[in-house]
Amino acid sequence: xxxxxxxxxxxxxxxxxPGSHGGEALDFFIYDTIKxxxxxxxIIFVVAIIRSSFPPERTKRILSHNREYVGNVMAALxxxxxxxxxxxxxxxxxxxxxxxxxxxxxxxFLVSSPMVNEVALIMLWGMFGWKIALIYIGTGLxxxxxxxxxxxxxxxxKYVQDYVWEMQVGQQEIEELTFRDKLVYAxxxxxxxxxxxxxxxxxxxxxxxxxxxYVPQDFLAKWAGRDNPFAVPIAVALGVPLYSNAAGVIPxxxxxxxxxxxxxxxxxxxxxVTALSLPEAIILSNVLKRRLLLTFFGIVATAIVFVGxxxxxxx
Amino acid sequence: xxxxxxxxxxxxxxxxxxxxxxxxxxxxxEAEIVKVEDIPSIMKYGVMSTPALVKDGxxxxxxxxxxxxxxxxxx
Numbered sequence: 001x002x003x004x005x006x007x008x009x010x011x012x013x014x015x016x017x018p019g020s021h022g023g024e025a026l027d028f029f030i031y032d033t034i035k036x037x038x039x040x041x042x043i044i045f046v047v048a049i050i051r052s053s054f055p056p057e058r059t060k061r062i063l064s065h066n067r068e069y070v071g072n073v074m075a076a077l078x079x080x081x082x083x084x085x086x087x088x089x090x091x092x093x094x095x096x097x098x099x100x101x102x103x104x105x106x107x108x109f110l111v112s113s114p115m116v117n118e119v120a121l122i123m124l125w126g127m128f129g130w131k132i133a134l135i136y137i138g139t140g141l142x143x144x145x146x147x148x149x150x151x152x153x154x155x156x157x158k159y160v161q162d163y164v165w166e167m168q169v170g171q172q173e174i175e176e177l178t179f180r181d182k183l184v185y186a187x188x189x190x191x192x193x194x195x196x197x198x199x200x201x202x203x204x205x206x207x208x209x210x211x212x213x214y215v216p217q218d219f220l221a222k223w224a225g226r227d228n229p230f231a232v233p234i235a236v237a238l239g240v241p242l243y244s245n246a247a248g249v250i251p252x253x254x255x256x257x258x259x260x261x262x263x264x265x266x267x268x269x270x271x272x273v274t275a276l277s278l279p280e281a282i283i284l285s286n287v288l289k290r291r292l293l294l295t296f297f298g299i300v301a302t303a304i305v306f307v308g309x310x311x312x313x314x315x
Numbered sequence: 316x317x318x319x320x321x322x323x324x325x326x327x328x329x330x331x332x333x334x335x336x337x338x339x340x341x342x343x344x345e346a347e348i349v350k351v352e353d354i355p356s357i358m359k360y361g362v363m364s365t366p367a368l369v370k371d372g373x374x375x376x377x378x379x380x381x382x383x384x385x386x387x388x389x390x
Contacts, residue, residue, distance in 0.1 A: 055364070055377075055378065056363040056364050056378065057361070057363060060363065083364065083378060084364075085325070085327075085364070087323060087324075087325035087327070087328075087365065088323075088325075088363065088364040088365050088378070090323060090354055091323075091354065091357055091358060091362060091363050091364065091365060092363045092364065094354065094358055095358070095361070095363040096363075098358075163355075167354075167355055167358050168355070168358070168359055169358045169359070169361055170358070170359050170360050170361035171361050172360065172361035172362060172363075172374050172377070173374075175376070185379070188379070188380075189379075192380070286354070
């Protein structure tokens with residue numbers, strides 16, 4: 001139905017020719033923008049309702065009862081449903097380790113929470129289909145679990161800033177929300193998030209549509225195809241400065257896939273965009289000494305590169 | 316009463332401070348409003364997601380931005 005609407009506007013109302021560059025680009029743009037905004041609004045709202053039941057205080061309490069391995073798995077899963085903003089990374093980190101959550105388990109949470117987020121998932125689902133979205137969730141969780149276990153095994157507690165261990169942390173009661181409160185929270189959350197990301201979505205879909213209509217087929221196959229072994233690490237490195245713009249990046253990457261970029265490279269790039277960010281590194285340097293910060297980034301980046309190669313081989 | 320806005324300086328924290336000021340103004344109540352930015356003081360309240368609002372030492376909410384009307388209702 002959306003497709004018909006986009007076709008009608010482009011070819012009948014505006015009168016562009018089907019098959020022309022401009023016509024294809026505009027048709028694609030109208031269809032994708034409407035589809036993405038419908039998906040974003042509904043799913044963010046539903047996710048927000050779920051999230052309102054998992055404030056970080058509750059997540060912390062659940063995780064402080066778990067040791068390694070089981071704890072890492074739990075942390076990665078809870079990372080999906082616990083609301084997280086990189087500006088709260090410091091109080092969150094301190095709250096976790098102070099209440100006895102093992103360092104490696106804390107890192108599993110810190111990797112999964114920004115990486116497996118609803119915006120990235122909706123965009124992947126909308127632009128690549130549900131299979132890729134599911135693969136992204138699965139491998140994202142795996143990267144978070146493995147990275148956390150490795151960091152835990154390395155026994156790096158002494159590379160946490162010393163003041164963190166001496167801090168006095170109060171207990172906060174978990175407020176019980178009624179279903180009505182949750183709906184109000186979800187409405188506000190959806191509104192704020194959409195307000196923040198809509199320009200990126202429009203620009204991203206616009207650029208994607210342009211690429212779709214104007215860039216020649218197989219344009220990228222030579223550089224970003226699966227035969228170039230450097231494509232994955234380069235994609236990961238490019239993802240670091242693009243932090244938190246999953247909404248804008250995915251439509252562009254989707255269009256690039258049709259021009260020959262390999263899917264493993266796409267997944268690795270997406271994970272780097274969401275999980276590895278410079279601003280977050282700067283914020284985390286308040287609680288982590290340089291050695292632990294570099295180890296954290298190094299391990300996560302390596303795991304992501306590995307995921308990229310794996311899916312370039314099997315998909 | 317004493318109101319403390321806890322936040323490490325993110326955009327939402329600044330917005331919450333403004334909303335709290337508005338709420339106090341419209342409600343006509345006497346209140347001292349303080350912005351708390353240092354981590355140890357924030358952690359003392361056990362708050363793990365900012366921004367948060369504290370009234371006379373009790374955390375009213377954390378991890379969200381609320382409107383002046385909602386805040387006025389809590390005062």
